[in-house]
Amino acid sequence: MNWSEFFAMGGYGAYVWNSYALAAVILVLNVYLPLRRRRVVLRMLHEFLRLKGQTK
């Protein structure tokens, strides 16, 4: 198959590829954000435990 023809998508390349690109961004973000949140939560909980241990 011809790659430049494939990327041109019959003249609709910009519409098609922007759609797929946005989908990719959204799929990646929805994995990345909870992972980042997990790091924050774990750090926060460690801090919480440490402070709790001090007051005992």
Next chain:
Amino acid sequence: MGLTVLLLAVGLYLGLFIAPVDYQQGESYRIMFIHVPAAWMSMFIYVSMAGAGAIGLVWNSKLSEVFASACAPIGASFTFLALVTGSLWGKPMWGAWWAWDARLTSELILFFLYIGYMALQASIDDPKRAARASAILALVGVVNIPIIHFSVEWWNTLHQPASVSKIGKPSIHPSMLAPLLLMAIGFTTYFVAVALMRMRNEILEREKHTTWVVQVLESKP
């Protein structure tokens, strides 16, 4: 997660390389393989969220509250994706990025419902009260779901009527239907995976006073 990657990869391959060109819309119809599953997900996630909210209200179950709140941002992002890809499809096909058509408008309202749900939840500090209030909002908003689904039949819309969910034989060729369904199943398993990731974070945070969380943290320094 591995299953999601596999389903999406096969779906993309079939959708982009194998499925033939549409005689009316040319190559632009390939946006459908993103647009239609994203729109389905936007409604499916909303119904799951409202259903979990109702279960939380009736049986006071923490897990369904956590699930409902995990649904909202994921659902909002799929709604956004459906709206933008619809716009990118509408421009070359209809000549307009946007039209105040019943299908488009009701999908936009769905997006605002998700945003309202998240804003309401964020504005109440007590997680129990936040879950109750937002569950009621979600349940009231469920009325929008049949409106979205039937909008193309009830009103004379620019948006085309459904071609897959028709009773009997769908009016779409199997070579286009297969990637569409694979993408939809892939999005669904993806949704389950990322919802579980969000739930795990929130459960840890909510249960910080319990001994099991302390044990988990001690095992993960």
